[in-house]
Each structure stands twice: as structure tokens, then as C-alpha cells.
Amino acid sequence: MRLNGRVAVITGAASGIGAASALAMAREGARVLVADIDEAGAKGVVEQIEKAGGQALAARADVAKAVDNQLIVEKAVATWGRLDIFFANAGVPQFPARIEEQEEAVFDRIFAVNVKGVWLGAKYALAVMKKQKRGVLLITASTAAIRPRPGGQTYAASKGAVVALAKSLALEAAPHGVRVVAIAPVATETPMLATFMGKKEVDAEGMARYIATVPLGRLNRPEDIANAAVFLASDEAAMITGSCLEVDGGRCI
Numbered sequence: 001m002r003l004n005g006r007v008a009v010i011t012g013a014a015s016g017i018g019a020a021s022a023l024a025m026a027r028e029g030a031r032v033l034v035a036d037i038d039e040a041g042a043k044g045v046v047e048q049i050e051k052a053g054g055q056a057l058a059a060r061a062d063v064a065k066a067v068d069n070q071l072i073v074e075k076a077v078a079t080w081g082r083l084d085i086f087f088a089n090a091g092v093p094q095f096p097a098r099i100e101e102q103e104e105a106v107f108d109r110i111f112a113v114n115v116k117g118v119w120l121g122a123k124y125a126l127a128v129m130k131k132q133k134r135g136v137l138l139i140t141a142s143t144a145a146i147r148p149r150p151g152g153q154t155y156a157a158s159k160g161a162v163v164a165l166a167k168s169l170a171l172e173a174a175p176h177g178v179r180v181v182a183i184a185p186v187a188t189e190t191p192m193l194a195t196f197m198g199k200k201e202v203d204a205e206g207m208a209r210y211i212a213t214v215p216l217g218r219l220n221r222p223e224d225i226a227n228a229a230v231f232l233a234s235d236e237a238a239m240i241t242g243s244c245l246e247v248d249g250g251r252c253i
Helices: 016-027 039-051 066-080 104-132 153-176 193-197 204-211 222-233
Strands: 007-011 031-036 056-060 085-088 135-140 178-185 244-247
Touching: 007 016, 007 066, 007 104, 016 031, 016 039, 016 085, 016 222, 031 039, 031 066, 039 056, 056 066, 066 104, 085 104, 085 222, 104 135, 104 153, 104 178, 135 153, 135 222, 153 178, 153 244, 178 222, 193 204, 222 244
Parallel strands: 007 031, 007 085, 031 056, 085 135, 135 178, 178 244
Antiparallel strands: none
């Protein structure tokens, strides 16, 4: 198992990419702290991991709050004695709108979760990893940082910010043996998808429109990102840091 004995904290892990990553890392031998503002959902993911024979804990966390990031890192270390992987995955979407129609509160919320939440996670996780002289910080970015869609300017800006943050943190962490990598998914089949499409729920028209932009002919499934996260967290990716891995079916070509 590629992550045998390692300890992972994953934010936004009650559903979608986070849940798939928690399950995948647990299958590879990691002990996983499943963190999400949706505590009931996090507990459900823990139950799935435990039924499969893995070890996991659930924790409620609002990543926009410093104390919550600090507590999930401390809980993982107190329980398992180390922290090998921190996957800053929690994020919120943007309903498409022209800039002149966008409310300032939307900007504040998106940046609080998608940027500040990652920054805070890094603040507490990297402090532990630097002392250990090993660890991997993963960040969920987006192809929106590289090839934005119309009407998603605020979300795109937030994801561009974390790509730059990953590169800066990689330079800072490298002398301590710690790696930092961003992952940029194309549109993924998660509960956020309808919002990105500007709809109340995903429909055939929206799916056809999005799929048409992906050369490989489908959207991501959460497992596509989970598989990438497992690889990047493993020793197989020992020389990958500061990168932004596009998992996009060719959309950014």
C-alpha cells in the first residue's frame, strides 16, 4: 500500500473530491481525519472507511477559521502522532454572473474559503511537517485558474491565487523535505456542478455543454482526483513540488 502508516487530514471531505480522496487514501493504508463543516457527512465517510477496515476520525471544521484549522491538525497529531498529508480541498463555487452583477459578499465568501482556508491549513500543517522533515501539502485548485469560463471571474481568481500560493510554499518547504502540489480538476461530478453551470440542478443541456469542452469526452469523477492525490502524496511523486497538475481530460491544451 502506497500510504501505509501515514496520517492524512482532508478538508471538505464529507462529499465529492474530498470524500473520494479520504476513501482512496484509507485504502492505501493512511489513517485519515475527515474534516468538513458538514459533520454528519464527515461521519458517514468515516463509517465507510471503518467498514472497509481502515482507520479514520471525523471533525467539524470551517476552514475559514484559524482555530478550526489548528484543531484538526492538533487532533490528527494527538491521535496518531504525526501528520504526513494535508489535503486543503474545501472550496465553494460561484454561480456564473457578470462582474457588475456580482455581490461583494460573494467575493468575500469565496476568498475566505478557497484562499484563506488554504492559507490557514498551510500555516498549521506545514509547521508540523517542517519539524518532522517530511510531509506533503496538497491543494485543490481548478482549471479555472488556467482557462476560466465566462462569468466565473471570482472563483477563477481564487483558484489562481492558490496555484501561486502552492508555488511559493513549495520553495519555502523544500529545504525541510516537504512538498507542496496543487491539483487542477476540470468540472467534476460533485454537488457543486449545478452551481458552476448556473443551474439549480444538473441537466442534459448543461452536461452536454460542459462535456463538449473536454477533449477526452467526459467530466471528471471524484475518483479521478482522488487517484491523482494518492499518487502525489506517495513516494512515487518524490520529485514533484510546486507544480499544478491538470486533471482535465485535455481541456487546458
